Amino acid sequence: MILSMTGFGRASATYNDKEISVEIKSLNGKTTDLRLKVPSNFRDKEIEIRKLIMEGTKRGKVDASVVVDSKYGEEEYALNKELFTKYYTELKELNLADGGDYMQSILRIPNVIKTEVKDLDKEEWNKIKEVAFLALSKLKEYRKAEGQATKEDFEKSVRVIIDKLEEIEPFEKSRIDKLKIRLNSKLEEFLQSERVDQNRFEQEVVYYLEKLDINEEKVRLRQHCHYFLDIINGKADVNGKKLGFIAQEMGREINTLGAKAQDANIQQRVVAMKDELERIKEQVLNIV
Helix, strand or coil: CCCCCCCEEEEEEEECCCEEEEEEEEECCEEEEEEEEHHHHHHHHHHHHHHHHHHHHHHHEEEEEEEEECCCCCEEEEECCHHHHHHHHHHHHHCCCCCCHHHHHHHHHCCCCCEEECCCCCCHHHHHHHHHHHHHHHHHHHHHHHHHHHHHHHHHHHHHHHHHHHHHHHHHHHHHHHHHHHHHHHHHHHHHHCCCHHHHHHHHHHHHHHCCHHHHHHHHHHHHHHHHHHHHHHHHHCCCHHHHHHHHHHHHHHHHHHHCCCCCCHHHHHHHHHHHHHHHHHHHHHHH
């Protein structure tokens, strides 16, 4: 199964008077790079949340957030009654002429309204993990859908490479004949009127043609292509790095074919194969 590194997953649930939501977005990256936002009272659980998300995403550039909304907000507020009473009494004793509204003034004094950050209880923590797993599950489904589309593109490109490889065969015999004629012409031009030893000439031609033989490159390239197809159609999860290594080997054989071709028709097929291989390499970078 192919999983794209591009994905999105969001899940939410209600716990008591709170709405818990987890959102995860991922893009392609060489390693797992996680940027995580959590409420202030989750700091002691941040490492666990980070580990959970990193294990679920495996690889990629990931942005994740955990949001908890309630009627109290992230933090609950309480009135410091003793301090409020103290200020109120002192202000009243001043006996201000206008009798002003003490309430608003006192409430603006620091520490009169205090925040209470409560520790995360076990049930709420379990609910957060449940929501996070659900968000990761949705992310994986998104990645699977993207991966299926990528798999179809892979198959199309690899099939084109195999087809272009088969198209080379009809030009191989004429390629050899052309090389012989060209070699003979160069030798005659070099030796001018001197007679050429035909046997020695044939030996040199054989040696030269053996160096330009492309049969091994064709066999290896075909094997790499079929291996690539076997992996993306297998039951096991596909490793993007492994596909990258195979694509690299395919490129090596295609480049050698191009260097040895010595024929315009074969070169055209090689250029087409390189074009498809570049598409494969670009897409491999987005596989988990």
